[in-house]
Amino acid sequence: xxxxxxxxxxxxRRLKKAASLSNRVHVLPQTGKWSVRIQGTSKASxxxxxxxxxISCAKDLARSxxxxxxxxxxxxxxxAEHLTIRTTNIKIKGSTGKxxxxxx
Numbered sequence: 001x002x003x004x005x006x007x008x009x010x011x012x013r014r015l016k017k018a019a020s021l022s023n024r025v026h027v028l029p030q031t032g033k034w035s036v037r038i039q040g041t042s043k044a045s046x047x048x049x050x051x052x053x054x055i056s057c058a059k060d061l062a063r064s065x066x067x068x069x070x071x072x073x074x075x076x077x078x079x080a081e082h083l084t085i086r087t088t089n090i091k092i093k094g095s096t097g098k099x100x101x102x103x104x
Contacts, residue, residue, distance in 0.1 A: 023068045
């Protein structure tokens with residue numbers, strides 16, 4: 001069975017969307033503090049005194065993923081902000097094997 005190019009593109013978009021759903025980091029209110037939780041886990045990764053500290057941590061976590069969405073919630077639990085972090089890991093020839101982050 002041969003798929004048309006539009007059908008292949010549609011399948012690729014759906015697969016990409018499904019993969020991105022698993023790369024979400026939430027910043028949530030938690031009893032007067034703010035927690036950072038990776039989607040699909042039952043416990044917070046870290047807890048902070050301020051929302052800004054939690055967002056900073058979420059961004060650091062997100063940078064370790066190829067493409068990550070950060071969902072920042074209000075005190076009432078509703079999503080207030082949706083951030084997308086994209087990084088590309090590249091290897092530099094002649095390096096010690098460490099990877100760096102670069103924007104395209």
